[in-house]
Amino acid sequence: MFADYSWGDLMSIFAMQGFAGLILFSVYVLMALGLAIIFGQMGVINMAHGEFMILGAYVTYLTSKLFAAFLPGLFGLYFFVAMILAFIASGGLGMAVEWLLIRHLYKRPLDTLLATWGVSLILQQLYRTVFGAREVGVEIPQWMMGSLTLTDTIEIPINGLFVMVLAIGISVAIYVLMYRSGWGLQVRAVVANRAMADAVGINTARTDRLTFGVGCGVAGVAGAAFTMIGSTGPTAGQLYIVDTFLVVVFGGAGNLLGTIVSAFSISQGQSILEFFLSGSTAKVLTLLTVVIIVMVRPQGLFALKLRK
Amino acid sequence: MSRKISLPPAFAAPSRRGFLAGASALGATLFLPKNLRAADYPTAAVNTTGLAVTDTEATIGILHSVTGTMAISETGSVQAEKLAVEQINAQGGVLGRKIKVVQEDGASDWPTFAEKAKKLLVDDKVCSVMGCWTSASRKAVLPVFEQYNGILYYPTFYEGLEQSHNVFYDGQEATQQIIAGLDWVTKTKGARSFYLLGSDYIWPRTSNKIARKHIEDKLGLEVVGEEYYPLGHTQFNSVINKIKLKKPDVIYAIVVGGSNVAFYKQLKAAGIDLTKEKPLLLTISVTEDEIRGIGGENIEGAYACMKYFQSLKNPNNEAFVKAFKAMWGQDMVIGDVTQAAYLGPWLWKAAVEKAGSFDVEKVIAASPGIELTTAPEGYVKIHENHHLWSKTRVGRALADGQYDVVWETPDLVEPNPFPAGYQ
Numbered sequence: 247m248f249a250d251y252s253w254g255d256l257m258s259i260f261a262m263q264g265f266a267g268l269i270l271f272s273v274y275v276l277m278a279l280g281l282a283i284i285f286g287q288m289g290v291i292n293m294a295h296g297e298f299m300i301l302g303a304y305v306t307y308l309t310s311k312l313f314a315a316f317l318p319g320l321f322g323l324y325f326f327v328a329m330i331l332a333f334i335a336s337g338g339l340g341m342a343v344e345w346l347l348i349r350h351l352y353k354r355p356l357d358t359l360l361a362t363w364g365v366s367l368i369l370q371q372l373y374r375t376v377f378g379a380r381e382v383g384v385e386i387p388q389w390m391m392g393s394l395t396l397t398d399t400i401e402i403p404i405n406g407l408f409v410m411v412l413a414i415g416i417s418v419a420i421y422v423l424m425y426r427s428g429w430g431l432q433v434r435a436v437v438a439n440r441a442m443a444d445a446v447g448i449n450t451a452r453t454d455r456l457t458f459g460v461g462c463g464v465a466g467v468a469g470a471a472f473t474m475i476g477s478t479g480p481t482a483g484q485l486y487i488v489d490t491f492l493v494v495v496f497g498g499a500g501n502l503l504g505t506i507v508s509a510f511s512i513s514q515g516q517s518i519l520e521f522f523l524s525g526s527t528a529k530v531l532t533l534l535t536v537v538i539i540v541m542v543r544p545q546g547l548f549a550l551k552l553r554k
Numbered sequence: 555m556s557r558k559i560s561l562p563p564a565f566a567a568p569s570r571r572g573f574l575a576g577a578s579a580l581g582a583t584l585f586l587p588k589n590l591r592a593a594d595y596p597t598a599a600v601n602t603t604g605l606a607v608t609d610t611e612a613t614i615g616i617l618h619s620v621t622g623t624m625a626i627s628e629t630g631s632v633q634a635e636k637l638a639v640e641q642i643n644a645q646g647g648v649l650g651r652k653i654k655v656v657q658e659d660g661a662s663d664w665p666t667f668a669e670k671a672k673k674l675l676v677d678d679k680v681c682s683v684m685g686c687w688t689s690a691s692r693k694a695v696l697p698v699f700e701q702y703n704g705i706l707y708y709p710t711f712y713e714g715l716e717q718s719h720n721v722f723y724d725g726q727e728a729t730q731q732i733i734a735g736l737d738w739v740t741k742t743k744g745a746r747s748f749y750l751l752g753s754d755y756i757w758p759r760t761s762n763k764i765a766r767k768h769i770e771d772k773l774g775l776e777v778v779g780e781e782y783y784p785l786g787h788t789q790f791n792s793v794i795n796k797i798k799l800k801k802p803d804v805i806y807a808i809v810v811g812g813s814n815v816a817f818y819k820q821l822k823a824a825g826i827d828l829t830k831e832k833p834l835l836l837t838i839s840v841t842e843d844e845i846r847g848i849g850g851e852n853i854e855g856a857y858a859c860m861k862y863f864q865s866l867k868n869p870n871n872e873a874f875v876k877a878f879k880a881m882w883g884q885d886m887v888i889g890d891v892t893q894a895a896y897l898g899p900w901l902w903k904a905a906v907e908k909a910g911s912f913d914v915e916k917v918i919a920a921s922p923g924i925e926l927t928t929a930p931e932g933y934v935k936i937h938e939n940h941h942l943w944s945k946t947r948v949g950r951a952l953a954d955g956q957y958d959v960v961w962e963t964p965d966l967v968e969p970n971p972f973p974a975g976y977q
Contacts, residue, residue: 255799259795259798259799262795262798263791263792263795265791266789266791266792266794266795269789269791270789270791273788273789371621374621374625378629379620379625379626379628379629380626380629380843380846380847381626381812381815381844381846381847382846382847383845383846383847383848383849383850383955384849385849385851386849391819391822391823391851391852392822392823392825393823393824393825395825401824401825403791403820403823403824403825404823405819405823406791406823472788474819474823475788475789475816475819475820475823476788476812476815476816476819477788477811477812477813477814477815477816477847478815478847479626479812479847480625480626481622481623481626481812482812484623484786485786485788485812486788516789517789517791517792520792520793521792521795521796524780524781524782525754525781525782525783525784525787525792525793526754526782526783526784528792529783529784529787
């Protein structure tokens with residue numbers, strides 16, 4: 247396969263392939279962080295995660311239209327505004343869903359699976375009714391498309407870089423929020439022992455709602471970012487949901503570091519296999535490996551130590 | 555379309571209706587040569603098998619997904635079929651009867667398609683059905699149409715390898731779409747090496763098989779890679795790197811659905827500018843409909859090979875595009891399949907009027923040889939094998955989301971659903 251190429255060519259291809267793996271890693275981290283918060287901290291299996299992401303994508307679409315119509319001069323910067331709006335919209339919807347539906351089901355985790363699946367179907371049809379069944383084209387500012395040319399043969403996609411920076415930024419923000427803030431302390435207390443947390447005066451209902459909202463909001467930001475690399479349509483959220491659960495379950499529910507390590511191993515494995523084998527085979531092998539590891543270690547790579 | 559109007563057999567019966575029919579037949583031929591009058595065709599004579607045909611109405615079914623994943627693609631077909639029905643009704647209908655539409659939703663779920671097909675044929679007794687989009691849905695309804703003897707007009711370009719007594723295939727089968735395009739890119743662009751890429755299901759795989767056979771056996775050129783990704787795959791950076799490594803002259807892409815958007819956006823972001831045609835990209839799966847999702851600026855410069863583009867310049871098409879936009883909105887775009895779906899009701903009308911009957915067997919028997927001179931894509935004709943003779947065209951994607959038609963086959967391409975030497 248490599249006989250016809252010079253060392254220089256090969257090195258640059260491997261460099262770009264390594265970068266492709268890092269982009270995939272960032273995408274996985276972005277997808278999974280929101281779910282890791284909700285599934286990991288609250289034990290809610292949120293099947294509507296993909297639809298919360300797509301809400302963020304649609305908010306980006308609307309923001310781009312608004313900027314194009316009213317603030318064409320600032321169009322290059324609309325994306326940042328869109329991400330903030332996406333966080334607010336998805337987070338707000340998440341809190342509403344939590345208040346209407348999820349809070350009644352905390353003691354019945356399997357029922358949350360069905361209920362959130364219902365939410366996902368409702369949202370899909372809602373998007374279809376409001377935005378039409380077809381995919382919408384989100385116009386990305388010119389500076390974000392295209393690539394940085396490092397050498398003649400190494401080109402780094404700018405949107406990939408952007409996703410990476412965003413993934414790092416959000417991971418750090420979540421870490422600070424969960425482990426360095428009063429609210430994070432409350433969340434962790436509720437996870438560790440709900441009754442005791444309640445007894446010491448933590449408003450557990452409010453903590454739950456905020457946690458769910460933050461998880462959904464992060465999903466919304468991820469959705470906004472993915473308009474650069476993927477499609478925006480009523481059912482596009484379904485494209486991400488399987489990989490998202492895979493990353494979170496493999497990493498070990500309830501552990502953010504686990505999510506990141508798991509995203510890293512899955513993305514690198516997938517990207518290397520994809521390069522040497524065909525796309526479908528790579529996917530099969532990745533899934534098989536994950537299944538086997540989870541069979542051996544059902545708690546995932548990193549387990550949270552909990553007193554049961 | 556000119557042919558003699560033969561009197562229906564029941565005309566001989568000395569009934570009051572028969573008399574009236576006779577009296578009006580003269581008027582009809584004198585003043586409305588194109589409009590057939592229902593009274594000339596008594597219901598008892600034109601409908602001997604109990605279909606939903608009355609003195610004033612004939613019922614057909616529309617069976618597409620308007621919910622679920624496939625709604626993205628199938629919405630355009632529903633719109634085109636409704637436009638055709640409305641136009642036919644405005645012209646006086648079929649054998650003087652207005653077409654009434656019963657619409658069912660296949661909901662992107664193949665068993666649902668089969669169930670709804672049965673409902674349309676058994677409960678609604680429709681004369682024909684315009685429907686399906688994916689091959690999977692067509693395969694699911696096929697036994698139903700064969701068992702209950704219905705007629706299906708299927709609009710999508712597809713992999714071929716099928717020919718049913720009960721189905722008319724209005725889109726192109728794979729060889730019609732593929733071979734002409736490969737010949738064109740070899741001759742005009744001097745392409746020598748190809749990288750085949752597709753989503754992982756039957757249509758891309760069968761199509762690439764035909765493409766590979768043609769490239770290697772008939773043209774004597776080289777396929778440097780062949781690759782499939784699961785439906786809905788959103789990360790194409792690895793394959794883009796492989797393409798950069800192999801440096802093919804042509805990327806032959808049959809990626810569908812949401813993956814399409816991801817593929818073209820990432821291709822552009824990775825620094826492959828399609829307008830430079832190094833490598834050139836040739837696709838058979840991206841119509842104007844898909845470009846709306848992909849974004850014209852991301853696919854500018856790619857070539858697509860199919861039978862219809864919205865920008866085709868002929869009077870039929872200009873009228874069609876105008877009528878379609880007037881009915882469904884000025885921002886609508888029309889892709890290959892949408893146009894093929896538009897042909898369905900017209901082909902059915904022509905067959906019914908040639909047969910002088912709504913009876914399924916008579917309509918099917920009358921269909922081969924039917925010509926449509928009013929098709930937006932230009933002249934088409936139904937082949938003995940129930941597919942359409944049609945031209946194949948190559949379009950170059952523009953930044954505004956339209957295609958510029960750069961080439962078309964000089965003659966109609968014969969449909970060949972079971973191509974010898976390509977399997």
